[in-house]
Amino acid sequence: MGYSKNEIEVRKLEHILLCKYCNVEYDKTTLLEDVELIHRGTSGINFNDIETEIKLFGKKLSAPIIVSGMTGGHTIAKEINKNIAKAVDELGLGMGVGSQRAAIVNEDLIDTYNIVRSYTDNLVIGNLGAVNFIVDNWDEEIIDKAVEMIDADAMAIHFNPLQEIIQPEGDLNFKNIDKLKEIISNYKKKYKDIPFIAKQVGEGFSKEDAIILKNIDFDAIDIQGSGGTSWAKVELLRIKDDETKDLLKKFVNWGIPTAASIFEVKSVYNNIIIGSGGIRSGLDIAKCIAIGCDCCGVALPILKASLKGWEEVVKVLEKYIKELKIAMFLVGAENIEELKKTPYIVKGYLKDWISQRL
């Protein structure tokens, strides 16, 4: 795609620095603030009995939280992945790595990903881009490489049309993505029967998408809706010429808010749903579970913490778990199954959205 490896590395570093220092989040929200959990004045449970464990993709998690896949492919990425791995190992959580394409193309970079396995046996999720199966004609062999590279427990295939269209170097062909069905099926038959996750990168999936993903036999959908990291905003900070800036601004609020996307997807999809995109507290996590998710994913706050050290990652994640447990105490849910059944109210724009689409 006419860009040198070096240019891509520079771009990835720029992304990380922008995420660290600038406001790269949507102006619009996840709409999770339109979900209100109902306080239980009698509670009826013992805080110390609360259990947050779940089982996901064959592995146990001490709480329904994974770190969303973010990076790999250069020195800083290696450090970030290491810090995240140490933290999730410490806490019994799971994590994803960033797109493994860099190491597929250049084996020298493999250690920037598989470093995670030096620090944890917990759930680790691999990451490849859907678009490359089309434009680069990838097949099950590439998947095998990616899985083996990090001994992945599951594979995330990311769909990122907005990101591709706004990047000067983007791949713009998502036609015939249903060919993923055969590729995944072949992989599972020839190699390992691990779960495959369809993942957005911050714009969410619609109901229509979920039907397509269901037909491709994806085992899980990782929502990654709008309200958290905005790729249009990241690019807006990078781009210099005024015309492209002006154009980007039009799409800075594009995307399905996370809460809306969760309702869209769960209306047609019965398998695992991961609530993600703009998850910023244990209260957000409790709301996602209550409205239908099995687990949540967090990216940006963990990236920031990981740049300070693995203990910082532990701190952030511990806070989320604590908040989740307090929320569970206040709605009287002793475990995640009970939290899934807790009553809630939907208000404002989210209510409008649901009533018109579902």
Added chain:
Amino acid sequence: MGYSKNEIEVRKLEHILLCKYCNVEYDKTTLLEDVELIHRGTSGINFNDIETEIKLFGKKLSAPIIVSGMTGGHTIAKEINKNIAKAVDELGLGMGVGSQRAAIVNEDLIDTYNIVRSYTDNLVIGNLGAVNFIVDNWDEEIIDKAVEMIDADAMAIHFNPLQEIIQPEGDLNFKNIDKLKEIISNYKKKYKDIPFIAKQVGEGFSKEDAIILKNIDFDAIDIQGSGGTSWAKVELLRIKDDETKDLLKKFVNWGIPTAASIFEVKSVYNNIIIGSGGIRSGLDIAKCIAIGCDCCGVALPILKASLKGWEEVVKVLEKYIKELKIAMFLVGAENIEELKKTPYIVKGYLKDWISQRL
């Protein structure tokens, strides 16, 4: 509970000072502003005929107002309780005392509560925490002690999961609270047949709670919903370390707004309902009665007034009564029974809430 009596006394004083000097109220409202009473242009009544009397828990009140239980257990508390008692006696209203646990544990403190009986024969309501019946294995004997201590006309059992979870020294076990059914029943059989009230402390009860409280045979529910004093805010002012502050902020708006909680409870509970939490005018009181309450409770404004003297408490309560009477005149209600039947409109978020939950 590894806290010394001294530490608890200091904490209670801190609470009073914070309530006196700082903004300790919810950012969100009671939603009573979403209730609109309908003006009656023809009125049809004589202002001088308006009667605000009610009968509550076997005692007459000149207006449907009680001072919610707040304090006891130290010198300032004694002064506060005395001032409130003198005022309610003067006006023919009722009052509650704060949690009597301090005097259950330490009999030296009894006079800080029973001082009220030196000043009034009116309705006085005792106060114990539901959680202590579980964690401290309290039984009907403790209730007896509390009742006799102040010759209580009724007993409030407070449920305060949020308060407990955010206090470093909190009791966190509300499991098996239905054992209160037997304890209360035993008490009534062995000692006195007085009414028992389930009381929140500022987060309100849900419909689900009300069903449980009904099964425990509570004679009344004291709503104490969100919109007035916020315990998370009080604690936020006390706490020093940044991490706990950050966590508390997430729950500063937790709770069911008073008006919503009233609708929740009355949808399943047919006994006495006291509207409380953020009641700040006679207009609020008129609205509570119109939407289904039998009486209202006020805490914070009375605490503040009581620190200035009993005449100040009288002044505040008199203003509420006057406003209540004007509201009754303007909706054409000659007495509380008619006020209960006055038409009203529910708008905004409260309307949403009701339509989704009830």
Added chain:
Amino acid sequence: MGYSKNEIEVRKLEHILLCKYCNVEYDKTTLLEDVELIHRGTSGINFNDIETEIKLFGKKLSAPIIVSGMTGGHTIAKEINKNIAKAVDELGLGMGVGSQRAAIVNEDLIDTYNIVRSYTDNLVIGNLGAVNFIVDNWDEEIIDKAVEMIDADAMAIHFNPLQEIIQPEGDLNFKNIDKLKEIISNYKKKYKDIPFIAKQVGEGFSKEDAIILKNIDFDAIDIQGSGGTSWAKVELLRIKDDETKDLLKKFVNWGIPTAASIFEVKSVYNNIIIGSGGIRSGLDIAKCIAIGCDCCGVALPILKASLKGWEEVVKVLEKYIKELKIAMFLVGAENIEELKKTPYIVKGYLKDWISQRL
């Protein structure tokens, strides 16, 4: 009522000065802004053909506008009434005078009211307070005096519970107002068969009121809803002691917004409806007619103009007529009957109001 005539005169002058110089209008609106007339891009009419004439209470009006009754009883009132009379005569509109009680009690003041007949033969409406028929035991003879005093074409009986309750000297008995039925019927039989109008003074009538007024056989209802002049605000400016101020503030927004009151009344009342309270443009008038009124009334802006001279009153009223005609042109209504059938949209809080009450 222990107030001397002098004190009452001073109070009336104070009212006029406050209305002239201060903001005495509601913070809340008439809700007419929640009514949207639908633009007709094709119009379909000739502007010069537009006719705004109506017939009201046996007299012709060149446009559906009357000046609401405001004053009488002192020298400035006489000047005001004269200026209004000259202006409505010039334009072919109608007017009311203020409460005639002053002149009933003291015949010396009659000329401050009947001055209007020196300047116009147009529609003139008399004005008495409903409350006086109860507290002062007025009967049909008093009505006769009032009618003859100004050769009234119709009589307005004003209902003003809020005004009475907030004035230190207020009459507070609206009990048995249905006795007005017999008094009015007696008057019509013994004296003249002129129409009687039930009139508010800025808080509007409810549906329940309208049923009562219908039973009293009122020939018309003059809405005078909330959104324009607020009597609580006027009093707030006059009163000095802090406690009364605090109390008045609670009721400063009390009342049924004009648009809501119109919908309330028309839902049960089939006779003449006058839209009034906060009418401030010809567009407001067009909206009132479209949602069900036969005519509109304006007070405050005319009071202000009348203090400058009768030409100023003409100017203000001419502007209203011009705006009304433009609105009619833009919705394609050639006359008031067509304007009554023009489509409109109801939004926001007014929509909520209607859906819950009607």
Added chain:
Amino acid sequence: MGYSKNEIEVRKLEHILLCKYCNVEYDKTTLLEDVELIHRGTSGINFNDIETEIKLFGKKLSAPIIVSGMTGGHTIAKEINKNIAKAVDELGLGMGVGSQRAAIVNEDLIDTYNIVRSYTDNLVIGNLGAVNFIVDNWDEEIIDKAVEMIDADAMAIHFNPLQEIIQPEGDLNFKNIDKLKEIISNYKKKYKDIPFIAKQVGEGFSKEDAIILKNIDFDAIDIQGSGGTSWAKVELLRIKDDETKDLLKKFVNWGIPTAASIFEVKSVYNNIIIGSGGIRSGLDIAKCIAIGCDCCGVALPILKASLKGWEEVVKVLEKYIKELKIAMFLVGAENIEELKKTPYIVKGYLKDWISQRL
């Protein structure tokens, strides 16, 4: 009409200068922001396959965009028309000219319109005012003159009651506009069978209008709703006397927002609909197509660009096309037909509007 040609020319120039330098747009919006297209996370198409072509009025357009008719009749107008013609020729789009009345009245001005044919063979739409067929008794011969003047592919007949009523020199008779049916039919029989478009100038058409326009056999409706250029605002800037200013302010927000007008019209009209009035991006265009339009029209931004040169017009239009294509990519629409079927959500006031009117 007692205005000299010179005065009219000066007024037209004033309009252009005010549009160039001042804020002449509505305070209220098109309500297109209440339309939300649904992101397709899987996209499913190849960006490079996207086709935006449409056929309109017998001509091909490379994208569903025309420049709305604006000017003619003086030297600057000629320059403007030339620049727009060069730009639409370059890009394969269409355009309209401004009202041709000036050149009907004075043949010397013809070249200020027909200059466009020196620069493009693309779709060019003529423009005459509906009101003149009534007040000036125009007939099919006038249409013939206008068509031949610019070899028009289609004729727009503009309806502008607001504009006429607020201009001191306005024509105020829209009565019997259905006589246009015969005139147009005669024209088509005697001269050329080209399509006729009913066009507003910024206040939109209602459902009732659309029924009338359908009966007149208009082949297309050009919405030109509220939210973009506001003629009341333009006049407000021109007018000097305070009274007229005050009156104009009342109507500054008059009109049907573009999105609402599109829904109104399409509910009763099955022919070509052009979405216009406040179209300011390719995203707006995508929304108009999704909710039912065949093409969009843009005026003000093109006027501004044309005053800088034709390349600037190209730039603006190219940006719109690019944004439209990105939106199509993100909703997975390969062509305009697919875009017409893309799902969307309607929220806020637009939702209210539709639910009450349609």
